[in-house]
Amino acid sequence: MVQEKSTGVTQEHGGTKARETACTSSPSAWLQSPTTAVPRTRGDGPEQQLPQAGWQREVERGHAFGLAPADSIRDRTISTFSRGELPHFAGINTFLKAPYLEDVHQVGGHDVAVLGVPHDSGATYRPGTRFGPQGIRQMSALYTPYNYEMGVDLREQITLCDVGDIFTIPGSNEKSFDQISKGMAHVFASGAFPIVLGGDHSIGFPTLRGICRHLGHHKVGIIHFDRHVDTQETDLDERMHTCPWFHATNMAHAPARNLVQLGIGGWQVPRPGVKVCRERNTNVLTVTDITEMGLEAAARFAVERASDGTDCVYVSFDIDCIDAGFVPGTGWPEPGGLLPREALKLLELVVRNVTVCGLEVVEVSPPYDVSGITALMATRVVCDAMAHLVISGQLPRQGRPSWIQEACAMDVGQAWR
Structure with a gap:
């Protein structure tokens, strides 16, 4: 248990301030999902109103x-x-069998663009996340674009493409970061909604840096699902997967006060990272906090803190926020995490109720996976997020969002050596 205390800082270990803030907020009118289940009967699903033009075009x-x-x-x-x-066992390895877009200059013609970041030079324990993008794509072949529970058919409601992978440089985090930021900036500036398949969590900094290059005077909040805070300045003398949010929140576009971290806990949270969270007044909810508050209150807290004074929110989903028994294929497995349904419900409550500018799913390591279940969970996260964006009216976008600007000079509070 962390012993040092200070006032007006991060909500962690017990989450008293977090629970008080969330539980005294206005009633959950902002929540989009019903609180009581209504059994479905034949022929009454919302998909009855959807066309089948996308399926016909595919044929x-x-x-x-x-x-x-x-x-x-x-x-x-x-x-x-x-x-x-x-058939699901055949075909080219793209996400959800979406068309592969070789010419990235055409990415703006799509609502959503999936890009892989096969980088694991930031791993400090188990490597293998460089194979994450391909592993996730492979398991995504099990899915259809249609979800019965939500009444969403992605094939009919959005245009999706897969732009392939960023060319990362094994052994060089900094050169890879430059590549990642340039690629992310290109997709983001095009107006397509970027979905990133990692890769270790060190990519959180360069992906967000790419977004910030096109925010102009606007600001972005961060909602970070993880078991670890990832706020150290360095680890093993480099910017590793334990460090993305230290450097991301150095940028004026991404204030630390708008960083919300969900699911933190266990025996792998380093004290130097906790110290940074306290000094920068970030917002941490442990699994215990979330359990005691309830999912709706926790999500409300996350949305309120991440969106306070910002124009959009970036969602970073580390697969290890889920209990290690369900996601063994990851770099730093930690028991005691969120259950899959809890994580998916939190994701729903967040995405449906805040303006989301991008999503990344990281730390899937296929060499340590069992029957592809970790990669399949990552696929579920991505597909659910897209569905919630559709249901909340964020996709397809009705024109270019006002917070996407021409390239601007970066305002980084602390230069890297």
């Missing part, structure tokens, strides 16, 4: 580029060469 594309099926095939929607969602 036509399959026939045009992959040939019509053999004469013996009765289902004439099938093509000779797989060019779409089916």
Whole structure:
């Protein structure tokens, strides 16, 4: 247990201030999901109102580029060469079988762009997250674009592309960071919603730096799902995966007071990181805090703190925020984390109730995974987030958001050596 105390600083270990703030806020009218379940009957789902034009286009594309099926095939929607969602065990390895966009200059023509960041030079224990983007893409082939519970069909409601991976430099965090920031800035400035597949958590700093390059005078909050605070200045004398938020919150566009960290706890939280959180007045909720407050109060607290004085919020989801028994394929597994349903519900309550400018899912390490369950969980996080963005009206975007600006000079409070 951390012993040192100070006033007016981070809410952690017991979360008294956090619970008081959240529980005395206005009633949960802001919550978009019903509090009582209503059984569904046949034919009453919201998807009944959705078109099937996207599916038809996929069939036509399959026939045009992959040939019509053999004469013996009765289902004439099938093509000779797989060019779409089916079969799930075949096809090119893109996220959700989305079209691969080779020319990144065209990314602005899509609502959402998935980009991989295969970087694990920031790992301080178990490597392998450089294989995370491909592992997540592979497991995403199990999914369809349709979710029955939400009544969302991503194929019909948004345009999704996969722009491939950032060319990272093994052994050089700083050169990789420069590559990541440039790639992220390009996608963000195009108006496409960026979804990043990591990669270790050191990429949190350069991805956010890429966004900040196009915020102008606007500011961004951060909602960070994790078991670890990741706020050290250095680790092993470098900017590692334990350090992204120290450097991100050096930027004037990303104030530390708008950094909210959900799920922190266990025996892997270093005291130097805790000291930084206190000094910078960040907002920490442990798993115990969240359990005692309840998911709705915790989410309300996160939304209020991250959006206070900011124009948008970046969501960084470290897969290890979930209990290690469910996500073994990660760099720093920690028992006692959030249950999958808790994490997904928190994600829902956050994304539906704040303006989100981007999402990253990090720390998936396929070499340590079992049956792909960690990569599948990451896929679920991404798909759920897209669905919540659709339900909340954030996707597809109705024009270019006002907080996306031309490139601006960076205001970094503390230069790196």
